[in-house]
Amino acid sequence: MSSQPPRRRFVIGLFLIAAVIQVLYRPAQCSSLMKYLATEYNLSNIYSIIERNQIANTTIHLRSVTVFAPHNEAFLKSTKQENDDEYLPCYHITNVPMKLEQLGKSVFSELDGNPPMWITKKSSEEIYVNQAKVVYNLANYEHNNTFGKPQVLHVxxxxxxxxxxxxxxxxxxxxxxxWEFMENAEYLDLDSYHTNTFLQRVQTLDKKSVFSNQGGHTFFIPVDEVANYPKVRPEKIDVKVIDAHIVPDNVLFLGPTNEDEQFKTLAFTDMLKVLASFSKADEGDKIKYYVSSDTVVGDGVHPTGAVVAEIVKANIPVRNGVVHLISRPLMIVDNTVKQFIESYKDREDSVLHRFYEEIMNSGGDFLEKLGAMPNVTLFAPSNAALNDPSIQSYLTNRTYIRSLLDLHIVSRRLSIDDIVAESIDKRLQVSTEVPRKDLFFNVVTNGKNRTLTLEGGGVNATVIQANLAATNGIIHIIDHVLGIPSSTVDRKLATDPTLNETNYLGQVSLLNDQLGDVQKRFTYFVPRDFAWKRLAIDNPSAYKKLFMPEYSNVARQILERHLIIADKAFTMDDFKREANNNYNLSVKLPTVRDVSMYIQIREAAEGYSIEWRGEWIHVHRSDVRCTNGIIHVIDKVLITDNDIEVNAAIATKSITALVLIMAQCLVFYYFN
Structure with a gap:
């Protein structure tokens, strides 16, 4: 071998590796399915429990079967129970041999009563049996047993x-x-949960039939009580509420179901429209799953908005679908925003527990304010947002945190639909409880999915759970704390959807390269996209040139007129104080471009304005804080006609000189 060329040895090595892979990952040809299971080390657990179960063992030896075989890693992740040998072997076997492409919506198992295994096909290669995913490259193993009966195995x-x-x-x-599940719940192993209250309401309201319907459906059944969850008055569970707990004609196990995909419930009618969806959250060392009912069209009794319940026991297969036990009834709104937040008090690791703690650490009066407001929208930061290491130093200042909390509330109800409707012709801007501190919204639609982002106090946040309903308002859970800076100036420019033009010019002119320096402090008057569109209308020639690569140096000089680099960053209040010290005369701005640029400051109900060269320019957003500076978003580009003409002449001369130099070099190269 050592005398063979290296390339040939390499090719031979590849063939050997491929051969090993074939041996490891393709089923060996054994005389029976049981012998194959016995020889596959990664299927030893399922082989052992089948071998110990006389019915399952005999079935495989004598009959045609399909076996759904969990690999050993699956057993390691599963909680072992003392009756596994009784239940598991036959529930992984069906008495019809079926390859993946032959599987229908369900197959009947060999367990007593022949309970179904439900099949979900997301694609030809992504197939689930109940909650379990088929390992595609280890499926469709076929063999005949000793009696010639065809058998199939899927891992x-x-x-x-x-x-x-x-x-x-x-x-x-x-x-x-x-229905029989609820009726006989006292005999079933449901981890000590009881469903008597919901059962009684179903009986009282004569809704047995919707739980007995044949076919495949999803049922959300509230348990009587879960520790640290508020109880719901039983009389609130009416006919329409019961219907909202059923997703017809869809068997939704958690594994194959897309997070946040919405499904119509039985309560989706002409007059009332209620959808259901799944979500999950990392809480401590656990992943918890939730179901949301979203009433998109309500009535006089059932308000719009979402109600979330924790799934306390999931993926219970029944004859007509799947049951999920949940912590509370869906659709019922009976808590104020204050009570909603208080419900997280003792639920450590729950999504808003840290938010509740910060409210109480700041004095607790914020909760009373939430309870007193007749209409309120709260943007509540999640645990992950408040556990962000970069903001921990800010959280020690209780006075500062109390002022920030007011930045998270709006004194009106704002659902995602409201925000979309009000954002058709413009980007929605809404006042908060902090004077001159507004929230700015952006909705991105991708197919059926809508993502809501907002900016407040210089921080961009995404709504991770929307439209949570309360009797006096709406709660949206967000992934960042508003008002606490977490981005440098350059990152803020790159992530703010209204500053794309300035960010682009800063990138091509290389100005942005210095804006990530955390040792410096920047004050940047940033023209928003609206300002650049205004320039394109007022001076189309100048606008066009600024975005041409050969004029990048001109663009940089114009942006430098908007930028101050100093040992501190300046708020609009700082500029206003300096103007007051000068008897409301001009304030000198030591910008990078013009060290002696002067502006005037004016404050009104709609915010600040600056005066430059005789024109008052609105400050669209002031004091957008970053970790290394402050941005003030303005409605006009600080540019003159002379900027383009003078710099264009310089650029033309520079290009001409460069061309002459290149020509001289070429002449020298070819004639010497």
């Missing part, structure tokens, strides 16, 4: 969990539908 990534009876239950329940 899956989770252990299938059937509905189980309580230990020593006096009554057996075989393959119940959702």
């Amino acid at each position: 899956i990534d989770q252990v299938l969990q059937p509905l189980r009876m309580k230990k020593n239950s006096p009554q057996n329940v075989y393959n119940p539908n959702a």
Whole structure:
């Protein structure tokens, strides 16, 4: 081998590796499915429990079957129960041999009562059995047993969990539908949860039929009580509320269902429209799953907005679909915004527990304010937002935090639909409880999904859970704390959707390269995109030239007129104080371009304005704080006709000189 050329040795090596992979990842040809399971080390757990179960073992030896075989890693992630040997073997077997392409919406297992395994096909290669995903490259293994019966094996990534009876239950329940599930819940192993209250309301309102319907549906069944969750008055559960707990004609296990994808519930009618969706959150060392009901069209009894419930026991297969036990009824709005936040008091690691703590650390009066407001929208930072290491030093200043809390509330109800409707012709700007501090909204639509972003106090945040309903308002959970800077000036320019033009010119002219320096302090009067569009109308020639690569040096000089670099950054109040000290005369701005540029400051109800060269320019957003400076967003570019003409002449002369030099070099090269 050593005498072979290196390339040939390399090719031979690749073939050997491929051969090893073929051996490791393609099923060996054994005389029966059981022998194959016995020889595959990664399927030893499922082999052992099938071998110990006489019914399952005999079935595989004598009959045609399909086996859904969890690999050993799946068993490691599964909680072992003492009755696994009784329930698991037969629930992973069906008595019809089926390749993946032959699977329908469900198959019947060999467990007593033949409860179904539900099939979800997201694509030809992404297929789920209940909650478990089929390992595609380890599926469709076919063989005949000793009696010539065809058999098929598919490896899956989770252990299938059937509905189980309580230990020593006096009554057996075989393959119940959702109604029989509720009716016999006392005999079922439901981790000590009870569903009596919801059952009684279903019986009282004669809604048994919607839980007995044949087919495949999803049922959300509230449990009687969950620690640290507020209780809901039973009489609030009416006919329409019950309908909102059923997603018809969709069997939605958590694994294959897209997060935030909305499904119509039975309460989606002409007069009332309620959708349901799943979400999840990392809370401590656990991932918790939630279901939301979103009433997009309400009525006099059922207000619009979302209600969220934790899924306390998920993925319970029943004869007509899947059941998820949830912490509270959906659709019912019976808490104020204050009570909604207080409900997170004792739920450590829950999404708003840290927000509640910060409110109480700042004195607690903010909660009273929320309770007293008749109409309010609260943008509540999540645990992850408040645990961000970059903001911890700010959280020690309780007075500062109390002032920031007011930046997170608006004294009106604002759902996503409201924001979309009011943003058709312009970017929505809404006043907060902090004077002259507004929130600015942007909605991005991608197919059926809508993402809401907002900016407040210089911080961009994304709404991660929207339209949570309260009796006196709406709560949106956001991923950043507003008002606490977390971005440098250059990053703020890059991420703000209204500053694209200035950011682009700063990039091509290389001005932005210095704006990430955290050792310096920048004050930047940034023209927003509206200002550049205004320039394109007023002076189209100048606008066109500024965005041409050969004029990047001109663009840089104009941007430098808007930029101050000093040992501190200046707020509009700083400029106003200096103007007052000068008897309301001009303020000198030592910008990078013009060391002696003068402006005047004016403050009015709509905010600040600056006067430059005889024109008053509105400050659209003032005091946008960054970690290394402050941005003031303005409505006009500080430019004169002379800027373009003089610099264009310089640029033309420079280009001409460069061309002459290149020509001389070429002549010298070819004739010497």
